[in-house]
Amino acid sequence: MKKELSAIEAKYEAQKIAFGPIYFQSVVALRELGILQFIGEHRRGVTVDAILEKLDVSEYSVHLLLEAAEVLGVVDIEGDIVRISKVGFFLLKDEMTRVNINFMNDVCYLGAKNMTESFVKGKPEGLKVLGDWPTIYEGLSVLPEPAKTSWFEFDHYYSDNAFPDALKIVFRKKPGLIFDIGGNTGKWSFACCAHDEEVRIKILDLPVQLKVAKANAAAKNLLDRIEFQEIDLLDAAQKIPQGADVIWMSQFLDCFSKEQIVQILENAYQAASPETTLYILEPFFDNQNYPAAHYSLVATSLYFTIMANGNSKMYRIGVMKELVDKAGFEVIETYPLIGDSYHTILECRKKQQA
Amino acid sequence: MKKELSAIEAKYEAQKIAFGPIYFQSVVALRELGILQFIGEHRRGVTVDAILEKLDVSEYSVHLLLEAAEVLGVVDIEGDIVRISKVGFFLLKDEMTRVNINFMNDVCYLGAKNMTESFVKGKPEGLKVLGDWPTIYEGLSVLPEPAKTSWFEFDHYYSDNAFPDALKIVFRKKPGLIFDIGGNTGKWSFACCAHDEEVRIKILDLPVQLKVAKANAAAKNLLDRIEFQEIDLLDAAQKIPQGADVIWMSQFLDCFSKEQIVQILENAYQAASPETTLYILEPFFDNQNYPAAHYSLVATSLYFTIMANGNSKMYRIGVMKELVDKAGFEVIETYPLIGDSYHTILECRKKQQA
Numbered sequence: 001m002k003k004e005l006s007a008i009e010a011k012y013e014a015q016k017i018a019f020g021p022i023y024f025q026s027v028v029a030l031r032e033l034g035i036l037q038f039i040g041e042h043r044r045g046v047t048v049d050a051i052l053e054k055l056d057v058s059e060y061s062v063h064l065l066l067e068a069a070e071v072l073g074v075v076d077i078e079g080d081i082v083r084i085s086k087v088g089f090f091l092l093k094d095e096m097t098r099v100n101i102n103f104m105n106d107v108c109y110l111g112a113k114n115m116t117e118s119f120v121k122g123k124p125e126g127l128k129v130l131g132d133w134p135t136i137y138e139g140l141s142v143l144p145e146p147a148k149t150s151w152f153e154f155d156h157y158y159s160d161n162a163f164p165d166a167l168k169i170v171f172r173k174k175p176g177l178i179f180d181i182g183g184n185t186g187k188w189s190f191a192c193c194a195h196d197e198e199v200r201i202k203i204l205d206l207p208v209q210l211k212v213a214k215a216n217a218a219a220k221n222l223l224d225r226i227e228f229q230e231i232d233l234l235d236a237a238q239k240i241p242q243g244a245d246v247i248w249m250s251q252f253l254d255c256f257s258k259e260q261i262v263q264i265l266e267n268a269y270q271a272a273s274p275e276t277t278l279y280i281l282e283p284f285f286d287n288q289n290y291p292a293a294h295y296s297l298v299a300t301s302l303y304f305t306i307m308a309n310g311n312s313k314m315y316r317i318g319v320m321k322e323l324v325d326k327a328g329f330e331v332i333e334t335y336p337l338i339g340d341s342y343h344t345i346l347e348c349r350k351k352q353q354a
Numbered sequence: 355m356k357k358e359l360s361a362i363e364a365k366y367e368a369q370k371i372a373f374g375p376i377y378f379q380s381v382v383a384l385r386e387l388g389i390l391q392f393i394g395e396h397r398r399g400v401t402v403d404a405i406l407e408k409l410d411v412s413e414y415s416v417h418l419l420l421e422a423a424e425v426l427g428v429v430d431i432e433g434d435i436v437r438i439s440k441v442g443f444f445l446l447k448d449e450m451t452r453v454n455i456n457f458m459n460d461v462c463y464l465g466a467k468n469m470t471e472s473f474v475k476g477k478p479e480g481l482k483v484l485g486d487w488p489t490i491y492e493g494l495s496v497l498p499e500p501a502k503t504s505w506f507e508f509d510h511y512y513s514d515n516a517f518p519d520a521l522k523i524v525f526r527k528k529p530g531l532i533f534d535i536g537g538n539t540g541k542w543s544f545a546c547c548a549h550d551e552e553v554r555i556k557i558l559d560l561p562v563q564l565k566v567a568k569a570n571a572a573a574k575n576l577l578d579r580i581e582f583q584e585i586d587l588l589d590a591a592q593k594i595p596q597g598a599d600v601i602w603m604s605q606f607l608d609c610f611s612k613e614q615i616v617q618i619l620e621n622a623y624q625a626a627s628p629e630t631t632l633y634i635l636e637p638f639f640d641n642q643n644y645p646a647a648h649y650s651l652v653a654t655s656l657y658f659t660i661m662a663n664g665n666s667k668m669y670r671i672g673v674m675k676e677l678v679d680k681a682g683f684e685v686i687e688t689y690p691l692i693g694d695s696y697h698t699i700l701e702c703r704k705k706q707q708a
Contacts, residue, residue, distance in 0.1 A: 019454065116383040
């Protein structure tokens with residue numbers, strides 16, 4: 001959006017924002033009714049009559065949804081022939097786009113109506129449409145479907161891609177004991193155990209998350225290598241124990257406000273020895289390679305506002321480095337956009353002079 | 355969207371669709387919290403600190419909403435200075451955009467979640483979030499606020515601009531009696547009475563609408579010039595009476611499906627003499643001057659699906675002319691985009707050979 005827009009273009013852009021929700025739902029309907037898929041299967045194009053013949057959808061639905069899809073640039077229509085566009089192809093086939101749409105529709109859509117209220121109260125006022133919890137983290141393991149599936153697919157999409165390279169980075173110095181702070185379902189810990197036969201892990205998280213992680217660990221026969229410690233890091237009295245070679249925080253700090261992040265990092269500081277390495281894995285929105293990623297990450301911040309906890313967000317990399325510094329750590333290495341991911345790893349140690 | 359997009363651009367466009375709802379709500383929040391207005395009042399730009407000082411909004415809210423606004427192209431940020439963009443200016447000041455956003459947020463947003471279901475059932479399955487009526491027309495006069503205000507502002511925005519030129523066209527032949535079919539609150543009828551001191555009007559509509567129109571007419575001292583006739587035009591047994599010089603249908607036929615439109619026009623046909631002129635005023639989405647208008651009108655069709663009646667839409671001008679022909683009328687004159695409006699008037703007579 002760097003070039004100067006004409007008034008006509010700017011008015012058009014404003015309407016795209018104004019009608020974003022209803023056009024979003026038209027794409028969901030195109031997908032749910034199988035129309036987009038049918039068109040996508042025929043790259044040379046199909047006629048409206050063929051769509052009506054093959055799919056059990058009313059003429060009204062097909063005509064109107066194609067009018068919407070054409071306006072959105074999701075299909076191209078020439079005469080009687082409908083073809084999927086590149087945008088339509090991404091809506092249909094791209095995993096990032098699929099995961100984002102489902103997350104928006106199943107987790108965020110209804111709750112987003114309460115955005116102003118969420119900002120005013122500093123609480124996720126949209127969350128009540130899914131359940132009665134102070135934050136979504138207490139409810140994760142019992143979210144109603146399809147919100148639960150869509151939440152976990154979204155979460156894993158944005159972290160799984162980072163794991164292979166992250167493992168290489170973390171295990172370069174062959175740590176014996178890793179603290180997985182906010183370990184959630186245990187995915188990272190299990191990946192570590194698979195990567196290195198000797199490493200031991202301690203997952204620290206809220207009780208409700210630990211229950212799930214423990215069950216998953218049992219299913220994988222990893223209870224002898226993984227310990228579990230209940231901790232609420234918003235309570236400064238609950239200390240992270242000492243003894244870790246690596247303290248790992250993967251997409252964890254973005255769940256908190258700046259003040260809370262400093263408090264959590266100070267907690268890690270008291271637990272760390274001069275030899276402990278603190279790794280922070282985060283998708284920073286301002287060091288992405290392409291605009292779709294930046295766009296997705298800022299939207300994810302808005303999800304934190306309305307559904308997650310009302311006060312956290314994705315950060316700029318410079319802001320996170322300031323918070324790290326404030327807590328007494330220094331960033332000794334930055335690994336930007338590792339693997340095919342949106343994530344950067346900050347490798348941190350206690351400051352020498354501290 | 356005519357130019358060929360690169361894969362990176364197409365992926366970006368797909369994310370704009372995917373996150374449309376949450377970014378829409380971020381713009382609503384920017385507006386409701388007064389942030390957009392404050393920035394707009396300082397065309398040379400303001401600092402974030404100035405926003406925080408002047409407005410009672412948290413630092414978190416301002417930072418995140420500005421990150422979202424920057425991604426959307428609603429503000430431009432250079433260093434510490436935030437300026438409103440042209441797109442932001444339209445969001446703030448343009449009446450069409452204001453009316454569209456309110457209509458989306460207050461009338462359509464929550465109901466749009468039921469779009470697929472609405473298409474499948476051919477019923478406005480989103481309407482239940484506002485009330486328990488088969489169509490929105492039964493509920494118009496008792497809609498909860500703010501939906502009611504936003505609905506009427508939207509409706510009037512898209513018709514008021516057309517009235518001055520429409521009056522000139524309709525009164526060229528000085529009609530003595532006009533039937534205002536689907537006259538709703540009576541705005542057109544009152545405009546006619548103000549335009550011509552001698553004209554008499556008969557408003558034909560559903561009972562619930564007539565009640566409102568009658569009260570409005572009483573307040574304007576027009577009960578001696580306007581008659582009211584209850585009619586449900588979906589019931590083919592209820593006939594439009596004879597005797598009109600002009601039969602007027604303003605943004606009325608778009609409330610119905612193609613089959614219903616033919617039935618209504620056939621009803622008008624039996625009521626018309628060879629001298630009766632039928633005027634159809636409609637915004638046809640395919641003969642608009644700029645893309646924002648086309649975009650708005652197709653979105654309005656989707657509103658019909660989810661909230662209004664589940665089976666009507668804005669039409670292409672060619673489709674409407676076919677339906678007119680099918681009912682026995684011929685279009686003797688087309689007045690495209692009259693005044694500063696989105697509307698075209700089709701002037702019709704019974705076919706000579708009929």
